[in-house]
Amino acid sequence: MKQLARQAHAEGRPTGFVPTMGALHAGHLSLVRAAKAVCQPVVTSIFVNPTQFAPNEDFQKYPRTFESDRKQLEDAGVDYLFAPEAAEMYPPGFRTSVNVDGLSNRLDGRSRPGHFRGVTTVVLKLFEIVQPQKSFFGRKDAVQARLIRQMARDLHLDTEIVVCPIVREPDGLALSSRNAYLDPAERPAATALYRALDGARRAIERGERDALWLTTAMRETLRSEARIEPDYVELVDAETLDPVTFLRGVCLAMIAARVGATRLIDNMLIEERDSEFITTL
Numbered sequence: 163m164k165q166l167a168r169q170a171h172a173e174g175r176p177t178g179f180v181p182t183m184g185a186l187h188a189g190h191l192s193l194v195r196a197a198k199a200v201c202q203p204v205v206t207s208i209f210v211n212p213t214q215f216a217p218n219e220d221f222q223k224y225p226r227t228f229e230s231d232r233k234q235l236e237d238a239g240v241d242y243l244f245a246p247e248a249a250e251m252y253p254p255g256f257r258t259s260v261n262v263d264g265l266s267n268r269l270d271g272r273s274r275p276g277h278f279r280g281v282t283t284v285v286l287k288l289f290e291i292v293q294p295q296k297s298f299f300g301r302k303d304a305v306q307a308r309l310i311r312q313m314a315r316d317l318h319l320d321t322e323i324v325v326c327p328i329v330r331e332p333d334g335l336a337l338s339s340r341n342a343y344l345d346p347a348e349r350p351a352a353t354a355l356y357r358a359l360d361g362a363r364r365a366i367e368r369g370e371r372d373a374l375w376l377t378t379a380m381r382e383t384l385r386s387e388a389r390i391e392p393d394y395v396e397l398v399d400a401e402t403l404d405p406v407t408f409l410r411g412v413c414l415a416m417i418a419a420r421v422g423a424t425r426l427i428d429n430m431l432i433e434e435r436d437s438e439f440i441t442t443l
Contacts, residue, residue, distance in 0.1 A: 163205075163244045167293040176201045179294030179321070181285060184208040185225035185339035186234050189329035193298040194238045196326050203241035205292050212248055213259075214280030225342050244292065251287060259283045262309045262316075268403040269305050269416055270427065273393050281306055282313050289314075289321055297321045302328045302336050304414055304429045308403065328428075328443065334360065336428045343424040351389040352421045355428040356443070358383035358395070362415050363430060363441040371409045371439075373397040384419055393418035393425065400431070409439055 170177050178201025180193045190206075197204045208231055215221035228245070235243055259279050265271070266278035289297065299307045311323045329337045334356030335349075344352055358380035365376060377395050384392045398405055400412040415430040431442040 163242070163291050164293070166203075166242060167205075167291070170203055171293060175203060176295040177293060178202075178204045179288070179292045179297045180204070180206045180240075181288050181297070181299075182206060182208055182231075183210045183224065183339065184231050185227050185342065186231045187329075187337045187339065187341075189300055189302065189337040191234065191238055192329050193300060193326055194235070194240055196324065197296065197298050198239055201294075201296055204239070205242045205244055205294065206235050206240045207244040207246075207288055207292070209244075209246055209248075209251065209284070209288075211251075211280060211284040213252070213283060214277050216274060216276065219274070220340075220343075225339055244288075251284065260286050260313060262312050265305075265309050265312060265403055269394060269396065269398070270418060271305065273418060278306070278309055282309055285310055286313065286317070286319075289319055294321045296324055298324045298326055300328060301325050301431065302338065302428065304400075304416065304431075305403065308400070330356070330443070334443075336426075338426060340424055340426060344421060348389055348422045348424065351387045352424075352426060354384050354387040354390050355417050355419060355426060358417060359415055359428060359430040359443055363443060366409070366432065366439050366441055373406050373408060376415065380415070380417065384417070389421055391420040393420065397432075410434060 178197030180197055182190050210224050212221055260282040261279045262282055271278045307325045314321060314323050333353050335353050361383055362376045362380055377397055380395045381392060384390045396405055396416045398414050398416060400414050406413055409432060411434055413432040418427045433440045
């Protein structure tokens with residue numbers, strides 16, 4: 163992979179990179195299409211990264227569908243699939259990690275201690291191996307994208323971080339590999355995350371700006387579903403991830419909740435433009 167990356171660089175061909183943990187869905191493929199529109203070659207990685215899972219999390223049962231994933235990427239026109247083994251990424255004696263201070267303990271980082279240290283460490287390693295000019299991430303994992311953007315800036319990495327829109331099912335549920343865990347009764351209940359955000363969107367369009375009011379309304383929507391257990395519901399500044407009292411600048415409405423045993427996340431982007439607020443689900 164490093165030889166191919168060096169060759170592409172020497173030939174002046176901009177490499178686009180889509181890192182994944184496999185179990186691919188239309189959201190991943192939208193990132194591939196975004197990469198193909200501006201880069202050649204396009205590299206996708208599949209690596210279920212053990213260091214971002216806590217001991218009590220779902221590393222062992224995380225969906226692994228390699229042959230199906232490989233076929234989808236081939237059909238999508240991906241030039242190279244990089245699928246290393248854990249022993250290659252973390253050789254014996256490995257002891258270096260990357261932590262984004264002040265951000266990695268927010269939101270999902272607060273709920274999953276050490277998670278983002280594992281994410282930023284493996285992403286930096288992948289960047290060093292693939293050497294992409296542009297790297298593509300989905301906004302569904304908004305905190306992850308924010309941390310990776312900070313890491314790339316702080317460490318002067320030669321890759322532009324491109325954050326692409328959330329892809330949803332027709333009923334609004336954000337696509338996620340973990341959706342496969344949902345049983346037939348949990349699947350419709352999971353749309354409560356989207357419905358909570360959509361309710362906040364409609365309130366903002368009516369002129370609501372109070373973050374406490376909006377988060378309370380979102381929590382009530384989640385609590386209306388017996389199968390939902392909220393983890394966090396917050397309105398935060400998109401840059402600092404600090405909670406906000408009133409909408410201002412660019413914010414994120416953030417939700418994490420368990421649907422049965424499955425933890426799902428979703429968010430809405432809220433941007434202030436000419437004293438109006440534009441929401442993007």
